Amino acid sequence: MSIRSQLLKGILEGCILAIIERKSVYGYELSVLLHNYGIEVSEGSIYPILLRLQKEKLIKGEVKKSQSGPNRKYYSLTDSGARALNEFQIHWLEMKVSVDQLLNKGDEN
């Protein structure tokens, strides 16, 4: 596994929660949105994560008719999902600041 995909593995869940918070999406839509935000993952890899998030009751899936016609499973955030996203944002900021500092320090020396 490349360093990039290892880095991504941990934060992909948070990214998916963030997208679902903005609007309820179905699987394919989610993969397109991730791609549009520049988060490149193999499309299939979102499904094991979606299943896990459902098991942890952070998101819930509901089968609805899509604009294009066929029924799709739309995912939306639950209350505990919203809390988990909040926590992710806090952790991410903390980590971002420390990692930035660490990396920039290296530059100064």
Added chain:
Amino acid sequence: MNIHELVELNNQKRKLLTEENRKYYEKMLVYIRLSYRISDLETEETLSELLDHLLDAQEEGKNAEEVFGKNPKKYADEIIGELPKMVTKERTSLIGMGILFFLAVSMILSGIIALVSHYYFTEAGLMKEFYLGSALLKTAISIPVAFFLLYSIIFYLRWSCFKKINKIAEFFVFWFYGAFSVGLFVIIYLFIPSFGPKLEISVFIVIMSGVILFILGTLFKRKIEKGKR
């Protein structure tokens, strides 16, 4: 949607896949469906979700390998790992149903064999002799053996899913396996000595009881399916 509708819809939609994508997807489908530890309804829901995604991707000119990766087995294992496990109640009902059907079929079969031998070999009467002790022991041994044989087939099918196996070799493997299974039951039935109180039951009653057990099994099956909706 219930399981049957989901499966039917999946069968229809699969026809829209290109040959290459269909092969890739179907291997994964068989492999995931054969993993008996996971809950059926969620499994079918996820399979249909993956199929929808693949169809969308196909429209954009992508193939299954680009969507799910180069290693379908690894991907399928990841999915199976995240699918909710079958609850114990569901599993117990399935095993119960299996036992009912097994007993039903073996009673009907032994009744028919007795009936046929009565008409072809006149010395065999229409009364079937049972020794309570050995009948119970035979049943107690046969049921786990039947489950083991079934489990082995599922194990083989899952193992062979993503492998290229010579069809002729496979045919012989299955043929031998069939003969081996039958042989195993013959050995159990012939080599367990008769003991316990002797009962004489009419062949027709044996067949009738088998049919009743079969109907019970069917009702049980319906109840399990209904509970999943």
